Amino acid sequence: MLDSLKRWIAGNRQGPEGRNLEGWARQRKLSLKRVRDNGGLVIEGALLGKPWRMEWGPPQRDYIEGRELRLRMDLGLPPELQMAVLSKTLAETLEQRAYAVFTQDTQTRIDSGMPEEVRWLAMFPKTAVPAMRPVRARFSSIAVEPESLTAWLDTDLAAQLAAATREWLAEAQPFVMMTLRGRLYLRTAAAQPDVALLDGVLALVEVAARRAQAAGEAARAREGLKGRGGSEGTGRTTAFADTSVEAAPGVPGAPQGATAWGPLPPLD
Numbered sequence: 001m002l003d004s005l006k007r008w009i010a011g012n013r014q015g016p017e018g019r020n021l022e023g024w025a026r027q028r029k030l031s032l033k034r035v036r037d038n039g040g041l042v043i044e045g046a047l048l049g050k051p052w053r054m055e056w057g058p059p060q061r062d063y064i065e066g067r068e069l070r071l072r073m074d075l076g077l078p079p080e081l082q083m084a085v086l087s088k089t090l091a092e093t094l095e096q097r098a099y100a101v102f103t104q105d106t107q108t109r110i111d112s113g114m115p116e117e118v119r120w121l122a123m124f125p126k127t128a129v130p131a132m133r134p135v136r137a138r139f140s141s142i143a144v145e146p147e148s149l150t151a152w153l154d155t156d157l158a159a160q161l162a163a164a165t166r167e168w169l170a171e172a173q174p175f176v177m178m179t180l181r182g183r184l185y186l187r188t189a190a191a192q193p194d195v196a197l198l199d200g201v202l203a204l205v206e207v208a209a210r211r212a213q214a215a216g217e218a219a220r221a222r223e224g225l226k227g228r229g230g231s232e233g234t235g236r237t238t239a240f241a242d243t244s245v246e247a248a249p250g251v252p253g254a255p256q257g258a259t260a261w262g263p264l265p266p267l268d
Contacts, residue, residue: 021056024198047206048213050075054201056193061115063090064174069190071201073209077182077216078223083143083152084117084178085161089171091121091140098122117176131158138165147222151215152179152208160207168197177204179212 018034018041025032031044040057052073059068086094098118124142127149132141135158143149169175175188186205190197 018056020192020194021198024193024195047073047202048209050209052205056190059189061174061187063093064187064189066189066191068187069193069197069201070185070187071205072186073184073205074182075179075184075209075212075216077179077184077212078219079181080144081148081179081182081212081216081219082116082120083141083145083149083212083215084120084176085139085141085153086117086121086177087169087171087173087175088138088140090174090176094118095121116180117178129153129158131155132161134158135162135165138169138171145219148215148219151218152211154211157207157211160204164200164204168194168200177208184209184212 018039021041021043022032025041025043028045033042034040035042035057038058040055043054043056045052045054050073052071054069054071056067056069059065060070061068094117098114098121120142121140124144127141127143127146128136129141129150131150131154132139139161141149141153143152165171169188173189175186177184177186179185184205186201186208188201
């Protein structure tokens, strides 16, 4: 499975580096900066009154080869809102990796040496979300709280994911979108991002952010009701302690956890 991901990426390395991304950003009057040394680009904008930051450059995950497009958006979500949707081909590959580590009895490595999406696949059960039935052959979804995942992956977000599979997200293309520590994250392989991919990513993120905010409000309301009823909360704890900046396997010096987005090299 990992070989098929590598073949897909290798077959898409073409065109002048970053030219499509630069033109796309300038046309939309977005903030654009080039990263010294690695040829990466940083673009900043806003959606729903919240700032977002897009980066294109060397990957921060070893399951992505070539170039990675990643986006983060700080939404102020409840910290316990931990949810993810992944391309199914990637989820199957990462599950196999996590299982291999578990069978080697290296629990410490699972806790601190792997990205959150790998750990979640190993520790959380998959959740069947009714709205995701039309795209269940292409995506896997996991969460700490199934109620929040169902609220997030509603018909609107499922429709955007379906559109992504038609317009810019190939079946073997690594893709992860997750909420963690108040933020929304997206990362995918993008050897040469084109307009369809860039517009599609932003359209998907806008809907995902709106639905995550709604899921966050619902989670807060549930906690409030339990608090008034004399409960001390859900009894759940967040799955993991904060992740330090560690080198990803095969990517020296790359931030490891989803929260370890930087620091980037100095910008011009």
